[in-house]
Amino acid sequence: MEPDNALERLLEESVTNPGRRPDFYRVLPRYPLLVAGAVAADGTLLPRTMQGPDGTLLPIFTSAARVEQAFPPGTPCVTLPGAELFAALPEGTRAVLNPFAPFSKDLTARELEWLAGRAGPEAEPWLVPAGEQVLLGQPAERPEALLAALRALFRRRPAVAAGFLAQVAFPGAGEKPHAVIGLRLEGDGGFDALARDLGTVARAALPPGSVVDFVEVPAGSSSGIPGYLARQVPPFYQRG
Secondary structure, three states: OOOOOHHHHHHHHHHHOHHHHHHHHHHHHHOEEEEEEEEOOOOOEEEOOEEEOOEEEEEEEOOHHHHOOOOOOOOOEEEEEHHHHHHHOOOOOOEEEOOOOOOOEEEOHHHHHHHOOOOOOOOOOOOOOOOOOOEEEOOOOOOHHHHHHHHHHHOOOOOEEEEEEEEEEOHHHOOOOEEEEEEEEOOOOOHHHHHHHHHHHHHHHOOOOOOEEEEEOOOOOOOHHHHHHHHHOOOOEEOO
């Protein structure tokens, strides 16, 4: 089955290429979406729901053809821009985009919260406490799925000049070693502008429960984690 529109093509691509998921999430709130149901006299949305394995789900559709894959022809529908629809949903709602279609996606309560603008970014800045012991090296097994997804993302973000991989451990914290990704940025946009995209890609490309840190590597870095990445680690991505 071929996608009906640009959003469906983007959704189909993002299923196999996590690097495209930030673009999908960026377009989704601007796209007209369909919900089976009606609007009450007071403007309240009265949608039809479905029962999934873990409870009630709100089915959302990207075209009329997708609605007919889930409900009988002629089912009344409401069409709303994505951002308006997400803002109208009660907190804790869980949804599924295009149920029964080849290009389908669950939308968790957390995803719907930040699509509605009620939650923060998917990645947050962190600081290493003064005096904290830091062990740096290269992972025995490189997270190739994450690196491939990040390369795909970086090729669409001109501000990213280079990306570096290392493994970091904080012995005093009793945590297992985990990946750290360094970013060298140039031109417009800074780390904060990439935070949500980085988190989205990492969540999609890594196994559940995995941890990855992101740190900026300014040109000329000579100390700390940025210095190690800049001086001793060949980039896994470099803008052409």
